[in-house]
Amino acid sequence: MSESKFVYVTYIRTTPEKLWQALTDSEFNRKYWFGCYQESEWKQGAEWKILGSDGRLYDSGEVLEIDPPRRLVLKWRNEWLPELKADGWSRCVFEIETDGELTKLSVTHTTERPSLFIEKVSTGWPKILSSLKTLLETGRALPRTDQPKA
């Protein structure tokens, strides 16, 4: 198969509602996502983007599916680096499930063709999602992820 795919699963001591908020709220995003934040009206068909702490546009796309607090599907393209933008559209699926007092988060990020972009996000997601778990469980994000990349 010639697609590129990154899958990450983690379990967080939180509720699906809090996790949903952490994933979609701009102010919350900034604390664990290298100072970046998303902007969207968070409804199907709405525009979606990721902005850096200095306001530059990193990624853009569209909300394809939204079912709070369980499922979010984004159409996602990098806008910042020409070689990543050239990879075209990716699809990112967030799935949230409850397992007792635990919340399971699965992130699946794919492109239909082999892509450098998925290679890049494969190193970024573990940092962002580890920091998100730490922030939700301890109130403080991990080092480096709490500020813009140097």
Added chain:
Amino acid sequence: MAESKFVYVTYIRTTAERLWDALTRPEFTRAYWAETIQHSKWTPGSAWEICVPDGRVWDSGEILEVDHPRRLVLTWRNEHFPEMKAEGFTCLTYEIEPFGDDAVKLMLTHEIAIPGSKVIAAVSNGWPAVLASLKSLLETGEALSAMTKWKDCA
């Protein structure tokens, strides 16, 4: 590609020493890894095994490389399920490096040189829960509740 491979990376607010202890010492593994403990001298060539609470050996193998507290490589074969045991030895590698001032990166690679391995499929499902529980224990003092008890079907 004629191999099966699972790779997982997580970042934990702890030290490399403490993470090494958490991966290898029974007082830690019991708490976050479903009451299991590992027996080994943790030197190259020494035997290694994981035991479940009633004493049964669930997996066994041999230590290949030890570079405390940075790198640990061991062979691992499931001893409980005949169809998994039949696949033979997998290889598990833990790599630990610093991340920022007060955190570490843990990269785990679990692989075997056969396609479609049942063992790698099973551990791919299990590792995220084990490592999430480990991270919670080290960062909050409490493992994840779903991972504190052994369940035989696990």
